[in-house]
Each structure stands twice: as C-alpha cells, then as structure tokens.
Amino acid sequence: MIGYLFLLIAVASVAGFYWNRAAAKALRADGQRLHSLPVFHGGFALALGFLPAFVFLLLWVMFQNSAIDALVWAGLPDEVTEGASVGQQSLIMSEIRQTSTGRIFGSPADYVLAAADRINTLRGVANWALAALIVGIVAAGLWIARKSIAAQFRARQAVERVLSGLMIFASIVAIFTTLGIVFALVFEAYRFFQAVPITEFLFGTRWEPQIAMRADQVAGAGAFGILPVMLGTLVITAVALAVAIPVGLLSAIYLNEFANSRVRAFAKPLLEILAGVPTVVYGFFAILTVAPAIRTFGESIGLTIAPNTALAAGGVMGIMLIPFISSFTDDALSAVPRSLRDGSLALGATRGETMRKVLFPAAIPGIVGGILLAVSRAIGETMIVVMAAGLIAKMTANPLDSVTTITVQIVTLLIGDVEFDNPKTLAAFALGLVLFIVTLALNVVALRVVRKYRELYD
Known part of the structure; x- marks a missing residue:
C-alpha cells in the first residue's frame, strides 16, 4: 500500500509539473510577459504536489503502528493488562501481531484472536484513510499551484x-x-x-569484561583497562599504514608524473577498484589466504606466529587503504599549478628532482589529509579485524602475535541478547566514545596541518 501511494504521489507530481509548465507556456503564447520561466511554474507544482504528501506519508508510517498498538492494548481485558511489565506488554503485542498475520502457533487465547481481528480492522481503516488523505493533499497542492499561474507570479x-x-x-x-x-x-x-572508575578504564592494563550478568551465572570479576585494546588497535593501524603509505604514495607519484597516458588510463581505475571491494571480502582474504601464508612462512624459518596475527589483519587493511592515499596524493599533485612544474624543468631539473623539491612539497596539505583520512579509516575499521584479528587483549606490540582492537571488542560486547544496565555492555559505549574522540582529534590535526602548510598560488 505504501509503495503504491508513493508511486501515486510521484506520478501525480510529475504530471502537475508538465501541466503547469504547459499552462505557463500557453499564457506566454497569448502575449503575456511572465515574471518566471514556465519551468519554474512546473517546478512549483512539483513541489506542492510532492513534498506535503511525502512528508505526511512518512509521518503516518512512523506513528501508525504505535497508534494501532495503543488502541489494541486499550481494548484488552483488564486481567491481561493490569500489572504487566514492559517486557510482558511487548510479548503480548508480539503474539497479537503474529496472529494477525496468520502465523499462529498452538491455540491462542480468545482475547488474542479478538485483538488480532481488531488490529487487522484498524490497519484496513488506516490504509484507506491514508489513501484518501494522500489523494486529497496531492490534489490540493496541484490545485493551488494551478491557480497561482499568472504573469506576475514569482514562481522562481x-x-x-x-x-x-x-x-x-x-x-x-x-x-x-x-x-x-x-x-x-x-x-x-x-x-x-x-x-567503573575512569582511571581504571584509561590506565588499566587488563581487559577482561566477562562479568556475571545474572545471579546464576558464573564469570570473573571483570577488568576494564583500555590500554591493551588501544595498543592492539595501534599495532594493526601501524602495520596497515606501513603497507598503504609507501605503496599509495609511490603509485600516485608514478601515475601522475612518470606514466604515459595509456598506462595511467588503465592503472588508475584498476587501482581505485580496491576502494569498492567490500570489507568482508578483505576479511575473507586475510583469514583464508594471508594469515595461513604468513604462518607457513614463519614455520619455515623457525618463527612462532599466532593464527590470528596482527600482521595479516593490518597487511590486508593496508591494501584496502592504498586507493585512499593514492587518490588523494594524485589529486593533490594534479592541483599544483602547471607553471611550477614547467619552471622547474626549464631551469634544468630532472623530473625526479621536480617531483621531490617542487611538486611534493606543494602538495603536502592534500597528501597529509589523505593519510590522516586513511588513519581514521584504519582505526575505525570493523569487518577485517573482526574476522582476522584476535579476541583476547594483550599488552604486546609484536605484530606476529594475536591482538584485539576497539572495534572488535565493541562487536563482541554487543553480540547476542544484551541488557544495557551492566558494565559489560556499557563498556562498548565507552570504547565508542574513545574511538570518536580519537577520530575527531585526527580530523583536527589534519585541518591544522593543512592550514599550516597550505600555499597560495596566483
């Protein structure tokens, strides 16, 4: 029903556009001088026909189910509603809604069947009322727009x-x-x-959030020190940047200054395809290809490497970040005025010297912005580290070991049925706040760097 009404609004509004535009053209053909072009008269009809009806449709969809549930709940027997908690109310209304759609399990109570019939009746009445109101709103808008057509009407x-x-x-x-x-x-x-004291959270060296959530549950006392989680995040980010920065910079420099047009036309789109690969695909690549290859290579030279090593997760994340850095660097280098490049070459500098001493310093603001954007993306990346990194927080900076990150812990803490009234679940929000502050700080640093090193050219 909602889809058909939206289609009705769109079709009627477009029809009103052409109707009003044709009327304005006819008025101009009669010799009258219009204040606005006919297309603006059509646009006015499109706006009046579409926007009020669309906004009303959205508001109706947002509040219809809540209003119907309130009416149905008010009509239930007192012995059912009296003293019912929020959870019980949700279960009762869920059973009624399931029954109203025909998905009946067992033998529902009589009041459930009656409420299901009532909810279907209310939905039918609401749908017809919505359809009538939408038609009326669209018709009123198009009628107002049509009546407004005049030579002096400021449609634009x-x-x-x-x-x-x-x-x-x-x-x-x-x-x-x-x-x-x-x-x-x-x-x-x-x-x-x-x-949890904020000092324990910020300076604690143990992250063990597994605490008892119910009286009959056996678990530890819990420890919420963020340092090992933050250290793991930094290790994986450092590995990713160690891969992404040199490869991204060098590839952008080659494509911008040294590659011919045919190579650039082929290589640049191919490189930017990496930005469109879903992160879950990178996660599969990390856990099924990169991690086993690293572990096999380590065994061949006598190194013990963890199955979920930070090197694998960070390396694949670095591959994902290459197009970000490469694209920003290429755009920054291309934005440098051509006169600087030509002047350097005219003075006898080689293309390499021109790149090192003229183009690259002038493009530093854009390059730094791209790198800091990549850092923010690496710190906030979720899917790759969830699939390829570990779950246990360790105070280690060894990239061959298994570490965990902030995003992995947020996902772990919020998996399954959770209640937002205990430190274990609320810790995810504390981690999210830290992630937000770190990303905000990186953006501030990027702005300051860009402003400090920006050069103005005539």
Whole structure:
C-alpha cells in the first residue's frame, strides 16, 4: 500500500509539473510577459504536489503502528493488562501481531484472536484513510499551484525558497544527528563510569569484561583497562599504514608524473577498484589466504606466529587503504599549478628532482589529509579485524602475535541478547566514545596541518 501511494504521489507530481509548465507556456503564447520561466511554474507544482504528501506519508508510517498498538492494548481485558511489565506488554503485542498475520502457533487465547481481528480492522481503516488523505493533499497542492499561474507570479523565487528550505532542513538533520550520536555515547559512557572508575578504564592494563550478568551465572570479576585494546588497535593501524603509505604514495607519484597516458588510463581505475571491494571480502582474504601464508612462512624459518596475527589483519587493511592515499596524493599533485612544474624543468631539473623539491612539497596539505583520512579509516575499521584479528587483549606490540582492537571488542560486547544496565555492555559505549574522540582529534590535526602548510598560488 505504501509503495503504491508513493508511486501515486510521484506520478501525480510529475504530471502537475508538465501541466503547469504547459499552462505557463500557453499564457506566454497569448502575449503575456511572465515574471518566471514556465519551468519554474512546473517546478512549483512539483513541489506542492510532492513534498506535503511525502512528508505526511512518512509521518503516518512512523506513528501508525504505535497508534494501532495503543488502541489494541486499550481494548484488552483488564486481567491481561493490569500489572504487566514492559517486557510482558511487548510479548503480548508480539503474539497479537503474529496472529494477525496468520502465523499462529498452538491455540491462542480468545482475547488474542479478538485483538488480532481488531488490529487487522484498524490497519484496513488506516490504509484507506491514508489513501484518501494522500489523494486529497496531492490534489490540493496541484490545485493551488494551478491557480497561482499568472504573469506576475514569482514562481522562481517560490521554487528557490523551497529548495533553500530543503537544504536548511538537510543541514539541521545532519547537525542534530551528530549531536544525537554524541549525546548517546556520552550518556551511556557516563553510566559506565558510574560503575567503573575512569582511571581504571584509561590506565588499566587488563581487559577482561566477562562479568556475571545474572545471579546464576558464573564469570570473573571483570577488568576494564583500555590500554591493551588501544595498543592492539595501534599495532594493526601501524602495520596497515606501513603497507598503504609507501605503496599509495609511490603509485600516485608514478601515475601522475612518470606514466604515459595509456598506462595511467588503465592503472588508475584498476587501482581505485580496491576502494569498492567490500570489507568482508578483505576479511575473507586475510583469514583464508594471508594469515595461513604468513604462518607457513614463519614455520619455515623457525618463527612462532599466532593464527590470528596482527600482521595479516593490518597487511590486508593496508591494501584496502592504498586507493585512499593514492587518490588523494594524485589529486593533490594534479592541483599544483602547471607553471611550477614547467619552471622547474626549464631551469634544468630532472623530473625526479621536480617531483621531490617542487611538486611534493606543494602538495603536502592534500597528501597529509589523505593519510590522516586513511588513519581514521584504519582505526575505525570493523569487518577485517573482526574476522582476522584476535579476541583476547594483550599488552604486546609484536605484530606476529594475536591482538584485539576497539572495534572488535565493541562487536563482541554487543553480540547476542544484551541488557544495557551492566558494565559489560556499557563498556562498548565507552570504547565508542574513545574511538570518536580519537577520530575527531585526527580530523583536527589534519585541518591544522593543512592550514599550516597550505600555499597560495596566483
């Protein structure tokens, strides 16, 4: 039903666009001088026909199920609803909804069958009411737009106001989404620090979050020191950058300055394909190919290498980061004015000297920005390290050993049925807050570096 209504809104709005544009053209053909072009009159009809109906449809979809559930719950017998906890209410309503769709298990109670019939009735009434309201809103919008066609009507300004409002709304949504993420992280992290001292979290050397969540569960006391987790994150990030930075920089320098046009046209798109490979594929590659190869090579020379080694996870992550650094470096080098390159070559410098002493220093802001973006991506990467890194936190900087990362621990803590009222689960939010702060700090550093080394050219 929702899909058909959306299609109706779209088709009617497009039809209103062509209808109003044709009417404006006819008005101009009669010799009247229009303030705005006919396309703006059509755009005004498109906006009035689509936006109000689409917003109403979204709001209806958001609140319809909650309203129907409230009505159905209010109609249940008192002996069912009285004293029911939130969890019990959820279970009862889930059973009613399952029954209403025909998925009946066992013999439901009479009140469940009656409520299922009621919920189906309410859904039918709601669908027809929604359809009638949508048709009315679209028709009213198109009628207003059609009546507004006149020689002096400022359709262009009206369309621009609509577009400006949409951009402002999008900006507000982005800002409030960011604020909501920050608030959620800070609030849940604050609850965690009420149970675990912040000094223990920041300076503790043991990470063992396996604590008892129920009275009948056997587990340890728990330890929430972030240092081994942070150290593992840094080790894998360092390995990834050791692979990505030299390969990315050198490949970008070669393609930008030394490769001919045919090689560049073939190699650059091929290199950038790496950025489009899903991270889960990199994870499979790390755990099935790279890790066994490293372990076999280590055994051949007498080294003991862990099955989930940081070298494998970091190396494959470095391969993933190569196109980021290469693309940023290539763009930064291409942005350097051609006059600098030509002037250096005219003075007798070789192409290598021109790259080292002229182009590369001038492109440092863009190159540093690309590297710091790669660092942020490496620190926040999840799938590769979940599949290829270890789960046990160790205070080690040995890349041949098994380490864990912040993202691996966040995933581990939130797997399965969890309750957000104990330190084990809340620790994931504390880790997320640390990850957010580190990424924010990297972005700030990148901006400062770019501003410090930016060079202005005439």
